[in-house]
Amino acid sequence: MRDPVTPLPEIGHSEVTASTEDIRSPWRDFLQSFFRHPVAIVSTLFILLLILVAVLAPWIAPYDPQVPDWMALGAGPSAEHWFGTDDLGRDVLSRIIFGARISLYVGLLSVTLGMVLGVLLGLLAGYYGKWLDMLIMRGSDVLFAFPGVMLAIAVVAILGPGLNNVIIAVAVFSVPVFARIVRASTLSIKQSAYIEAVRCVGAPDRVVLLRHILPGTLSNVIVYFTMRIGTSILTAASLSFIGLGPEPDVPEWGNILAMSRNMMMAGKWNVSVFPGLAIFLTVLAFNLLGDALRDTLDPKLQK
Template sequence: MSHATDPTMTAAAQDNATIRSPMRDFWQAFIQNPLALVSGGFILLLVLVAAFAPWLAPYNPMDPDWMALSAPPSASHWMGTDDLGRDVMSRIIYGSRISLYIGLFSVTLGMVVGIVLGLLAGFYGRWIDMLIMRSADVLFAFPGMLLAIAVVAILGPGLNNVIIAVAVFSVPVFARIVRASALTLKQAAYVEAVRSAGAPDRILLIRHILPATLPNVIVYFTMRIGTSILTAASLSFIGLGPEPDVPEWGNILAMSRSMMMAGQWHVSVFPGLAIFFTVLSFNLLGDALRDTLDPKLKNA
């Protein structure tokens, strides 16, 4: 039994086949970037390690092994032990939780505050723009690490204070990125059309201007996580981070200073490599996202 082919249905099927989803285009371009796959795969692995740390860590990170003080890597302790006999591998695995928590939460906090300030400055201009941008310039006058040290010195050491310190020096950059986009977008034809229709400012900001600023924000957000993890580790290394016994990567490095002079390299090398590869992966992922989301780079 033969079936006649409906030309209307065929044309409709062809039209549906040619419809391209922006999300599909994004993923196709993303997976064609080898650095994106490698860096994204490492970050996904790190997230899984942090999530399943209690099951992956061979030992309790706080329990000492008095029979293996400062022991080098072996079959029982793959990355050795520190001067208190604590398993270095277990402390690094648990430390991934704290380092990722600091990086994600601090950058998210700085991003939210920066987006709000940037939208207000770019959309309303005048004295609001001047007040916000001059405050950002004051923060830009300080090196990021020095600003974080100053904030922690005022608030005191501790995990939450480290998050606040890292968030503070992330705010002005997000504010500047969003402000630059808002200055251009508020004069766009479609925004003017919505404003002429009587839409309130919050609708213009949230539904029409904010979404257009997100690609640049996402790229910088990804890169900033690596910087924040490195900054938090640096604060811990100089004694301004969480309590010394907390298994955080910077704390592990700080505890290894005396052991490095004795030639016990393993306590500093392994957490240092964890920080290095994590920061590198977030930077490479940010570059890949920038290449994928920026139309000018895609068409180049």
């Protein structure tokens, strides 16, 4: 005689809800781990505030950055001009606010260009190897032989001064590091069993590289991308300070520092301190954000 079929236990709504709540998304886990770092919160808020200031610059700047106040030439901080004015009577605070636009634009665009080219070269070098790997890596070694600022100066000296050429120069010295980071990750990932399985089913190299290898390299790329933005802003300001950046009247942080050299000798500290402080805090915030991302995304550093 057949045994009666045992009915399945009924699952209550509360049990389904509890099991659903136990499912954790990677994005939620990342945010919880990331915001455990107080430094990450402070740096993220500062960068978001800086982006907001750059976007709203025409509406929040108290004065036009190019219009001088002839009654306050080289004035110190006051109720009318919080950060004072330069030797031409232009409001320093307004120029710093508008300079945030240019500095973020240069930093983000130059690092993005360097990242795209570097990631592509790193994928090709790590995946195909042989002569292509040797050619790309030896080219990277040549670029590594020059300090970053010196390489940027050489590129701008060849192309000529200007904002677009500064972006190209900063992008060039970002390429080799991205290429090395992605190459190292690609060499490790392409030996994995699932990559061999994808090859066995006949997937083309383009699919293997873009859909299966590239995602495994993104954590390291994101960390370095974030930290490189601060370095790029500092390099662009250095090029502007020595006269290889945009036109002197452009309200860029390096230009503001360059224009303040004569005033520093006269004891006008405000024209140099405030833009220098803006550069310092911005670079520090991006570096601290990169450190927090590294601690969050690197499983070896997880506690």
